[in-house]
Amino acid sequence: MSELKMDLIDNENKKQKPDADKIAFGKHYSDHMFIMDYSTDKGWYDPRIVPYEPITLDPAAMIFHYGQTVFEGLKAYRTTTDKILLFRPEQNFKRLNLSSDRLSIPAIDEELALTYLKKLIEVEKDWVPQAEGNSLYIRPFIIATEPNLSLAPSETYQFMIILSPVGSYYKEGIHPVRIHVEDEYTRAVRGGTGKAKTAGNYAAAYKAQERATKEGYSQVLWLDGVEKKYIEEVGSMNVFFKINGEIVTPELNGSILEGITRMSIIELLKDWGIPITERKISLEELYEAYDQDKLEEAFGTGTAAVISPVGELNWGDRNMVINNREIGEMSKKLYDTLTGIQTGKVEDLYNWTVEVK
Numbered sequence: 001m002s003e004l005k006m007d008l009i010d011n012e013n014k015k016q017k018p019d020a021d022k023i024a025f026g027k028h029y030s031d032h033m034f035i036m037d038y039s040t041d042k043g044w045y046d047p048r049i050v051p052y053e054p055i056t057l058d059p060a061a062m063i064f065h066y067g068q069t070v071f072e073g074l075k076a077y078r079t080t081t082d083k084i085l086l087f088r089p090e091q092n093f094k095r096l097n098l099s100s101d102r103l104s105i106p107a108i109d110e111e112l113a114l115t116y117l118k119k120l121i122e123v124e125k126d127w128v129p130q131a132e133g134n135s136l137y138i139r140p141f142i143i144a145t146e147p148n149l150s151l152a153p154s155e156t157y158q159f160m161i162i163l164s165p166v167g168s169y170y171k172e173g174i175h176p177v178r179i180h181v182e183d184e185y186t187r188a189v190r191g192g193t194g195k196a197k198t199a200g201n202y203a204a205a206y207k208a209q210e211r212a213t214k215e216g217y218s219q220v221l222w223l224d225g226v227e228k229k230y231i232e233e234v235g236s237m238n239v240f241f242k243i244n245g246e247i248v249t250p251e252l253n254g255s256i257l258e259g260i261t262r263m264s265i266i267e268l269l270k271d272w273g274i275p276i277t278e279r280k281i282s283l284e285e286l287y288e289a290y291d292q293d294k295l296e297e298a299f300g301t302g303t304a305a306v307i308s309p310v311g312e313l314n315w316g317d318r319n320m321v322i323n324n325r326e327i328g329e330m331s332k333k334l335y336d337t338l339t340g341i342q343t344g345k346v347e348d349l350y351n352w353t354v355e356v357k
């Protein structure tokens, strides 16, 4: 690493790290965070690592009013030989810039951002958990900070990275979940912001999620916002089906978020010579395949769970039980391969991991 121009202010009040078996998602934060500022005249400037602490913003800061913000989510894993690995982090910064472009936020230098992230993790390496299944969740994000109520892009921003140790997503082993088909609310529409990781999409999903939770489902299946006919995503994960030996996933259409787990699964399947197709999949087609005993597996994919098998899919009075509520063979193989690569247990044939030294 060449000499980085970056300030580092050490935090002298180090926190106690949470117990490995008691880590709740998103509740614990490390001792330091990364910040960089932007103004239209200076561009991005003053990258620094500082003690983790609250930030001060003007109440008129544009983030609060018009939601001009983007975020990312990835993890750092500790291998059994005590290396720290990131999984395809360059893809996260590439996607951050794609999201920013949609929200009229200025781009960051992707390579520099990765260098800053590596430096931050180096400083916080003791925060990368040891225990099997645990990891350090990384949340890069950008907020519009200009105090101004005019409807125009902010002239100032902050780019920050915070770190949060997280426990295993599957403490009690992988168990397939119940999913409710959402046919009233829409997550995102073509031409909207669905393909960007931006706050509003997630706030807009709570209403459907609340109802599904109340009715005993763990997530909702989102349909396209135009015809309410085609499958888009499950909760905040991409979705795959195995129908009659073929793996299918909804094609990217502007309202689907392009997951890095999704991308990796498609690449793995292609490499394994297993038929994988990105195309439109209607709910009707799915129920037809089910009736003909051809719907073999269904699973969501994303950084948090990697693979989340669907055991049951409910749409009004139509109910499907998939693979006897058990994880499918393909889901299991993909899960083992991806988590194996991420944690250094399976050889990384694709150069996906980046070591933090």
Ligand SMILES: *Cc1c(COP(=O)(O)O)cnc(C)c1O
Residues within 6 Å of the ligand: 073, 197, 233, 235, 236, 237, 238, 257, 258, 259, 260, 261, 262, 301, 302, 303, 304
């Ligand atoms: C982040 C996200 C995903 C999954 O992306 P990964 O890069 O695989 O973690 C899928 N759908 C939505 C809506 C998301 O926000």
